[in-house]
Amino acid sequence: MTVSPMQFVPPQDFHARSRAALDDPHLRQSFKGAMAFLQDKRRSQFGDDDELQRLRDLGEAVRRNALAKLPALLEALEATLTAAGARVHWAATPEEANAIIHGIAAERGARRVIKGKSMASEEIELNHYLEARGVACLESDMGEYIVQLAGEKPSHIVMPAIHKTRADIGRLFADHIPDTAYTDDVDRLIQTGRHTLRQAFVDADIGLSGVNFAAADTGTLWLVENEGNGRLSTTVPDTHIAIMGIEKVVEKLEHIVPLASLLTRSATGQAVTTYFNLISGPRREGELDGPRALHLVLLDNGRTQAYADEELRATLQCIRCGACMNHCPVYARIGGHAYGTTYPGPIGAILSPHLLGLESTADLATASSLCGACGDVCPVRIPIPKLLVRLRTEANRDPHAEVDHPLKGQGAKYSRGERMVWRFWSGAFARPGAYRLFRWGATRLRALAPKEQLGWTRYRTPLEPAPRSLADLLRARGQPE
Amino acid sequence: MTARDAILGRLRAAVPAAPQGAHAAAARDAGLEARIDAHFGARREMPPLSPVQLAQRMQAALEAVRAQAWCAGSDEWPALLAARMLEAGVRRVVVDTATPEGRMLRAALPDAIEPVAFDRPLQDWKAELFGTVDAGFTVARSGIAATGTLVLAPDAVTPRTVSLVPPLHVALVYAHTLHADLHAALHAERWQDSMPTNLVLATGPSRTSDIQQTLAFGAHGPRWTWVVIVTDKETAQ
Numbered sequence: 100m101t102v103s104p105m106q107f108v109p110p111q112d113f114h115a116r117s118r119a120a121l122d123d124p125h126l127r128q129s130f131k132g133a134m135a136f137l138q139d140k141r142r143s144q145f146g147d148d149d150e151l152q153r154l155r156d157l158g159e160a161v162r163r164n165a166l167a168k169l170p171a172l173l174e175a176l177e178a179t180l181t182a183a184g185a186r187v188h189w190a191a192t193p194e195e196a197n198a199i200i201h202g203i204a205a206e207r208g209a210r211r212v213i214k215g216k217s218m219a220s221e222e223i224e225l226n227h228y229l230e231a232r233g234v235a236c237l238e239s240d241m242g243e244y245i246v247q248l249a250g251e252k253p254s255h256i257v258m259p260a261i262h263k264t265r266a267d268i269g270r271l272f273a274d275h276i277p278d279t280a281y282t283d284d285v286d287r288l289i290q291t292g293r294h295t296l297r298q299a300f301v302d303a304d305i306g307l308s309g310v311n312f313a314a315a316d317t318g319t320l321w322l323v324e325n326e327g328n329g330r331l332s333t334t335v336p337d338t339h340i341a342i343m344g345i346e347k348v349v350e351k352l353e354h355i356v357p358l359a360s361l362l363t364r365s366a367t368g369q370a371v372t373t374y375f376n377l378i379s380g381p382r383r384e385g386e387l388d389g390p391r392a393l394h395l396v397l398l399d400n401g402r403t404q405a406y407a408d409e410e411l412r413a414t415l416q417c418i419r420c421g422a423c424m425n426h427c428p429v430y431a432r433i434g435g436h437a438y439g440t441t442y443p444g445p446i447g448a449i450l451s452p453h454l455l456g457l458e459s460t461a462d463l464a465t466a467s468s469l470c471g472a473c474g475d476v477c478p479v480r481i482p483i484p485k486l487l488v489r490l491r492t493e494a495n496r497d498p499h500a501e502v503d504h505p506l507k508g509q510g511a512k513y514s515r516g517e518r519m520v521w522r523f524w525s526g527a528f529a530r531p532g533a534y535r536l537f538r539w540g541a542t543r544l545r546a547l548a549p550k551e552q553l554g555w556t557r558y559r560t561p562l563e564p565a566p567r568s569l570a571d572l573l574r575a576r577g578q579p580e
Numbered sequence: 581m582t583a584r585d586a587i588l589g590r591l592r593a594a595v596p597a598a599p600q601g602a603h604a605a606a607a608r609d610a611g612l613e614a615r616i617d618a619h620f621g622a623r624r625e626m627p628p629l630s631p632v633q634l635a636q637r638m639q640a641a642l643e644a645v646r647a648q649a650w651c652a653g654s655d656e657w658p659a660l661l662a663a664r665m666l667e668a669g670v671r672r673v674v675v676d677t678a679t680p681e682g683r684m685l686r687a688a689l690p691d692a693i694e695p696v697a698f699d700r701p702l703q704d705w706k707a708e709l710f711g712t713v714d715a716g717f718t719v720a721r722s723g724i725a726a727t728g729t730l731v732l733a734p735d736a737v738t739p740r741t742v743s744l745v746p747p748l749h750v751a752l753v754y755a756h757t758l759h760a761d762l763h764a765a766l767h768a769e770r771w772q773d774s775m776p777t778n779l780v781l782a783t784g785p786s787r788t789s790d791i792q793q794t795l796a797f798g799a800h801g802p803r804w805t806w807v808v809i810v811t812d813k814e815t816a817q
Contacts, residue, residue, distance in 0.1 A: 136793045153619055164612055170591040183777075189584035241799060242790035258790060265792045289788060289796040296800065301706050317775045327744060327786035327801020334740045334778070337703070345587060352772050356763045357616055367789070371727045371762075373645075373801070375781035383777055388702035388739040399583070403590035412594075 110439035110451065111459040113466070120433040126262060130434050133261045137425040140368025141476070157357040159480040162416035165349040169406070172315040172348045173397065179318025183380030185393040193223035196398050200225060200307070200340055203394055204234050207338060209304035213296075215332035216240040216324065217309030218256055218419065219342045219398055222441045222454065225307075236307075237299050239328035241292050248275050254435030256442060257366045257421040262434055296328070306332035306390065310343035311362065311418070313395075314352035320395070321355055322376040323362060325369075330376050339381070339390035345397050346406075346415035358418055361478035365420035401453035401507070408504040410489060414449050416479040421446075423473035423483060429466050438463060445473035449486045452493075457508030461494035517553055538568045620763035634725040634758035635809045641728030645784030646797060647805040649728070651755070654812040658688035661750060661808060665693055665715060668804075670748065672696050673715040678737045681719045681752055698739050709745050716742035716802075717750045722757035723809070724765050724781070730807065731765060732780040740778050749782075749802040755811040 120126055145151040165172060177187040190196035196219075204212065212229060214220065214236055226236040226247070238247040242259035246252060249271055253259030260268070265283045272291055273281040279291055308329055312321040320341055322329050333339045349355060363369045382389035405414045424430040424444025435443035440451040440460065448463035464487045473483040496502070497518075498510030527537045541564040548563045555562065573579075581589075629637065635651050642649035652660050662685070665673065675695045676682035686695045696713060718738050720730040730751050734740040743749045759765035762781070766772075771779070786801030797803055 133793055150623070157616055157619055160612055160615065167595070170588045170595065173588070173591075189582070189587055191583040191586050195583055239800065240790070241788045245790070258793075260790055261793075263792075265794065268791055285791045285794040286796050288791055289799060293798065293800060297710060300800075301710050317772055319775055325786065326788045326790075326799035328799065330740075330744050330780065331800055334744060335702070335706070345591075351613070352775075353613065353616065353763075353766055356766060357619070359762070371729060371781070371783050373783050373786055377775065377779040377781070378777070379775040379779070380777045385736040386734075386739065386777065387698060387700065387736060388741050389734075389777060397587070399587045399590075403587060403594070406591060407594040409596075 109459060110455065110463065113437065113439060113462045116437040116439060117433045117466070120437045125264075126434055127432060129262050129264060130431055133255075133258070134425055134431040137258075137368070137421075141365055141422060141425070142368075144364035144368050144370065154357055154361055155478055155480055158361045158418070158478050159416065161349055161354045161358055162418070162479045165354070166346065166406070166412060166415055168350060169345070169348070172350055173345060175315040176313055176318060176348050176395075177397075179315065180380070180393075180395055183318055184383075185318075185380055185395060188394060188396045189399075190396055191399045193398075193400055196223045196342065196396055196400070197225055197228040199396055200342070201229060201232055201234070203338065203340060204229065204305060207304060207392075209338070210234060211299070211303045212236045212305045212307050213299050213303035213332050213336060214238050214240075214243070215306065215308035215322070215329035216243055216259075217307065217342055218253075218441060219309055219344055220307060221253065222400060223342075223398065225342075237296070237303075239296050239299065239326075239332055240324075241289065241326060241328075244292060244296065245271065248272075252436070252441075254443065255421060255424065256419055256446075262436065300331045300335045303332075303336045305338045305340060306334070306336040307340045307342070308333050310341050310347055310395075312355045312358060313343060313348045314350075314355060315348050316351045318379055319352055320378045321359070322378065323359065323372050323374075324376065325367075325373045327374065330374055333376060333378060334389055337390055338392040338394070339378075340394045340396065341378075342396040342398060345399055345402055346417075358479075362418050362420050365422040365476070365478045401455070404504075404507060405450075405453040411449075411453075411486065411504075413481050414453070414486060416481050417446055417450070418479055419446075420478055422476040422478065426472040426476050428468065428470060428472070433466075438466075445483045445487070446481075449481075449483060449490060452490055452506060452508065455507075457490070457494050457506055457511040459508075461490075461508065461511040464488075464490040464494065514553070520553070538570070542566060542568055542571075616763070617767075620761060624760050624764065629725070629760060631755040631758060632811060634760065635755040635811050637725040638723055638728055638753070638755075638758055638807075638809055641726065642784065642805075642807050643728075645728055646787075647728065647784045647807055649807045649809060651809045651811050654810050657752065657808045657810055658684045661685060661717075661806070662688040662690060662693070664806065665748075665750070666690055668748070670714045672713045673717055673750070674698050674709075674713055674742050674746065675717045676737050679719060682717070682737075685717055698742060702739065702741060709741060713746045715748035715750055716744075716746040718743045718752070720751050720753040720757070722759060722765060722769065723753040723807075724760075724762055725758050726761040727783055728807075729762070729781050729783045731769075732782055733776045734778055734780070735776065740780070743780065743782065744801055747798065747802055748804045748806065749785075750806045750808075751782075752808050752810060755809055758809075 188199045245260040254262040269283040311323040381393035405411045430444040451460045494512040545564040639649040721733040722731045785805045786799040788799040
């Protein structure tokens, strides 16, 4: 079996990739079907709208409570897990997180890592980092395994291989897995995946997983999954490394009950997933299985930037259900890869600028009609449309302007020309004398209107003043100005 | 400065000071838990369901997630499971020797089915467990009737992999341990006071929809889940 290196796509090429995606009927068909399916599944779980709205209120309250106490909760989580025999590591950057994980692998002489699903590990490009240092990483979630085999990245945070049809996957398996004939029968494909990966769980030195929720009071890592690969990854190898963004901790175990219900129902339309795997420490004396070493890596990677600003902090309420992308008319048409970021769709547009800076991600917030669907379905009531507008403002702010909470890449889309146009416009409209002069000039000199008008003429015909102003026309009909 | 200090420093610089002091904060927190309790409490049947009703609901929920479920008396279930396993072609099943239930099942197994004891650390027989064992038997700590969920608390007697590695997971759950929903289970069992190293809430056989949104069973965990809900005579009253 060969695993090709993953593509690395720069988010700044967003426009070019969206255009390519729009011109790909195969891709558009895949996403259209998948989004309709996921929307229906979610709807089937929320028949009682009153219950949904109350549960969303609770979800928001739990997340806001946790964020308000975040530093203390992280310290409490560290203390409870450490007391249980786990080791807790802190990483401010992806480089630090990668080095910590590689350090654990090197210390144990580990060669093989089996991975449960973890978006945080995608975010830090862990597979690349470890493979460059001689440690093999194998994804075990079926969707993640498929995209790894194809040398791609996930196109959806919950369903990584959503852009592929079963025929694509049948060909991929036939080409890459020895002694595998082509089939597009889903049951047979899944059994092929199961058999191919089974030995990898036995052979792995380290199991690596993400974390859906962490409870500070009991020191519990709460993992949500359907396939059992998460349980195998966190149970069979001698070492388990969990990685999570610092925002995932909540104050109490009981606070997770409403969040877990919102997560599974919003994400896949299931009342519960097959497994909730609650881990509160490594193997204890006398136990015959389970990892003997448990490590937790707490990752910042720009989250503290979002945290610093009261409005942008809501970004960190996210529980990664993917409902916002499933309901986004832009995501449904261009798919996840066009974004070029680990987290695509509306949540990606509001989260990625903190992770990567606005320099490469400023376009993402403009890929929205502000229809509001993402905000309407968000289970923890993140005001996504409001945050999209805020990030547009930050991207167009003068790069040298001094603000309370400057964002990485402030003013990435700032244009002196555009700023001058707006300044002229507001000046002309604020003073009647100036406006009359502008009106007189514009109607007389309309032939001189430029044919290239900044971004406007990229997709639209040039603006040209009318031969007579509205005020002139009214006057001609005998009405006062 | 360490990464820990840097992260906590940035967070602390941003947290607004609590405006009304510790008392107000404590009152607000109590409000959050009370709101969660009220939400789930209001959706629960009154008067509470009897163990028999919970058992029926558990059975229906299990069948809805493609598990097989039976209600059986405390003297009936060993023979029932033994017969079903024989029919399904099970040859080796992990069963403990320490619990009364483990010993009862062992006593009921026909010669064609070999009981295997999990009496060594996993690393000493990993390949054997993955390659040669057809089924694993566990006694659930409790169950959640609304969703057909087994609450599994693996320990030295019944390790974590028994319910995970073999393709068939056979579970026993007593009707009198069933809870209406997850919220009720967490509170009745006071999970916050003592969590085992691993607590698993398992609902049916492993599954995936990762290929073109088509549901398939037997992903990486068990392909089949069987649950016998023991409704003894005391419960029936």
